Amino acid sequence: MRSSLEHHTTVGELGEAGILQLLHTSYQRLTSGEGVIGPGDDAAVIPAPGGNFVIATDAMNEGHHFLRDWPSGITDNGYSTGWKLAAQNLSDMNAMGAVTSSVSVALAMPTTTPAAWVFHFGRGIANACHWLGAPQTVISGGDLTRANTLATAITATANLVADPVLRSASENVAGFQLIHTGNVGMSHAGFMVASQGDHSQLGRDELQALRLFLRPRPPLDQGPQVAGIVSAMMDVSDSIYTDADRLAAANNLYAHIDPDWVARRAARLQPIADRYEADATQWVLTGGEDYGLLAVLNPERDVPAGWQVIGQLTHEPQERPKITGWDHF
Amino acid sequence: MRSSLEHHTTVGELGEAGILQLLHTSYQRLTSGEGVIGPGDDAAVIPAPGGNFVIATDAMNEGHHFLRDWPSGITDNGYSTGWKLAAQNLSDMNAMGAVTSSVSVALAMPTTTPAAWVFHFGRGIANACHWLGAPQTVISGGDLTRANTLATAITATANLVADPVLRSASENVAGFQLIHTGNVGMSHAGFMVASQGDHSQLGRDELQALRLFLRPRPPLDQGPQVAGIVSAMMDVSDSIYTDADRLAAANNLYAHIDPDWVARRAARLQPIADRYEADATQWVLTGGEDYGLLAVLNPERDVPAGWQVIGQLTHEPQERPKITGWDHF
Structure with a gap:
């Protein structure tokens, strides 16, 4: 298999059976769970011992959500794309306080796509599940199709x-704390590096940001751990401001973000921001794709280990500079 | 909403929130099931009262699996694409002997895509679920993204x-009957009409074939009905020959297809085939996308109502003319 990959084989040359075999090999970081049927049949059967299951879908398309060649000279052989696709999807499970059981993958591609890209894409998915703390995940199958x-x-x-942790709390949460765990602004810093950096002379901090942009690390152990403790929760995929406002709005309240917390988090990123003549405060408040968790906590409870209080839910809107949120269209 | 659709609004003009509202409206043929959470949160929660669930993914891409404008002059406003996408996916559930509980939809599109296309696409999904006999289906959410x-x-x-009906039987099925229910060759006939017909002068039979190509009708009541009766099952998405061979191979046997059955099914389509100087026997044997069911039945059992015996599983390969199967690459 390896030798054929080295000879620039395309998926068109490999054919469907060959690609499936390649993906199967690439997935081998993960082993099939107990009681699971498939892939290989018309569909897979996945255990749901609680009598229900959580489900969400995410998509990433070349030119819009990922590139193979970044302007900085940084390249992705497919591994980072697979990793990020899985990481953001598992982050949705995390946000519900749930433990991932399976992923199903649809891959549409031109016949000219290098087979090696597919192999590394599959490796990225399997390794994200494994290293982010969800090695029990079964790749239940998917679909391979041609596209332009x-x-x-x-x-x-x-x-x-426990009960699913929704955005909307089942109690009055006015005055409750907003708490957060995970990276913030880091992915945006990495995006700047990928877009505008010079790949031949990146600092250690830039490399770290780049890595977390290409291969984000949602804290998958935290969601299930705080289920039953927090009153509401979501993951931060778009930005602290946008997502805190969504969480607040789901409870008919406003989000107040503590400027001191913002300043502390921005201070860590400012050395990178300086190199790009940028403002790290903006990165912290409006940067997306970090996939941390944002939750609502009763102030009478202890803040869970690894979380920070970043603000609170209030009846009055916070005065803020105008921020433009991310719209996928 | 309707008036904006009439003014050639694009999804780029509508924005993410507008598209979501449009899709929500289009889905209204289906109501949310009991005990279901979502869409609207990070993920949906779907009941799985049996302690497990069946899952499969299908994809369709413009230019490869669907067109908006067919060479014959026939157009699809999005409805048929949504219908077909749902129908083929629900057919996989049918093939496992299972009753669909939810669908999650990923839609990647250029900003220039007409908003009306999205609306009719959503209607097609919801109506397929409703009219094919799966009105209990919940649209659990999905993802909207930009793409080229x-x-x-x-x-x-x-x-x-009942227990999932797999392709591989748990008993020795040599000599067992191959049985089938649903359309066969019809979708291929409709493909010929869409590709080469003259839309202004189609016969009644051509229109029927066209309709079944654009909006296939998998027999969703049959899969769950024969679960526990048949020994193995799959849906016929690629062709009778290809899929019967797969079903046989999963049991280390060969598929023998009864030429008389083929001749009877071909006779129904030959009037259309004559108009395209084609051979209806080929359509029956190698045409795909009809989404009937193919099952393995103990010959001591009664053939279920609505099914036909089309051959048997044997130790010796059947002598056949050379057939080229469908490879997705």
Whole structure:
């Protein structure tokens, strides 16, 4: 297999059976779970011992959500794309307080796509599940199709360890704390590096940001851990401001973000921001794709280990500079 | 909403929130099931009362799996694409003997895509679920993304009514009957009409074939009904020959297809085939996308109502003319 990959084989030359075999090999970081049927049949059967399951879908398309060649000279052989696709999807499971059970992968691609890209894409998915703390994840199957451009989609399922943690709390949460765990602004810093950096002379901090942009690390252990403790939760995929406002709006309240917390988090990123003549405060407040968790906590409870209080839910809107949120269209 | 659709609004003009509202409206043929959370949160929660669930993904991409304008002058406003995407995915659930519980939809599109296309695409999904006999299906959410070309993917989940019906039987099925229910060759006939017909002068039979090509009708009541009766099952998505061979191979046997059955089914399509100087026997044997069911039945059992015996599983390969199967690459 390796020798054929070295000879610039395309998926068109490999054919469907060859690509499936390649993907199967690439997935081998993950082993099939107990009680699971498939892939290989018309569909897979996945255990849902709690009598229900959580499900969400995410998509990433070339030219819009990923590139193979970044302006900085940084390249992705497919591994980072697979990793990021899985990571953002598992982050949705995390946000419900659930433990991922399976992922199903749709991959649409031109016949000219290098087979090696598919192999590394599959490796990225399997390794993200493994290293982010979800090695129990089964790759239940998916679909391989032809398309004019590379388009990927993934659907994760998960099992709940407690009641699902929704955005809307079942109690009055006015005055409750907003707490956060995970990276913030880091992915945006990495995006700047990938877009505008010089790949031949990146600092250690730039490399770290780049890595977290290309291969984000949602804290998958935290969601299930705080289920039953927090009153509401979501993951931060778009930005602290946008997502805190969504969480607040789901409870008919406003989000107040503590400027001191913002300043502390921005201070860590400012050395990178300086190199790009940018403002790290903006990165912290409006940068997306870090996939941390944002939750609502009763102030009478202890803040869980690894979380920070970043603000609170209030009846009055916070005075803020005008921020433009991310719209996928 | 309707008036804006009439003014050639694009999804780029509408923005993400507008598209979501449009899709929500288009889905209204289906109502949210009991015990279901979502869409609207990070993920949906779907009941799986049996302690497990069935899952499969399908994709369709413009230019490869669907067109908006066919060479014959026939057009699709998006409805048929949504219908077909859902129908083929629900057919996989049917093939496992399962009853669909949810679908999740990924839609990647250029900003220039007409908003009306998205609306009718959503209507097509909801109406396929409703009219094919799966009105209990919940549209659990999905993902809207930008892409250079229209790419769609859908993931269905389903509940089992008995043990899952796999391709590989748990007993020795040598000498068992191959039985089939559903259309055969019809979709290929419709493809000929869409590709080479003259839309202004189609016969009644051509219109029927065209309709079944654009909006296939998998017999969703049959899969769960024969679960526990048949020994193995799959849906016929690629062709009778290809899929019967797969079903046989999964049991280390060969498929023998009864030429008399083929002749009877071909006779129904030959009037259309004559108009395209084609051989209806080829359509029956190698045409795909009809989404009937193919199952293995113990000859001591009664053939279920609505099914036909089309051959048997044997130790010796059947002598056949050379057939080229469908490879997705």
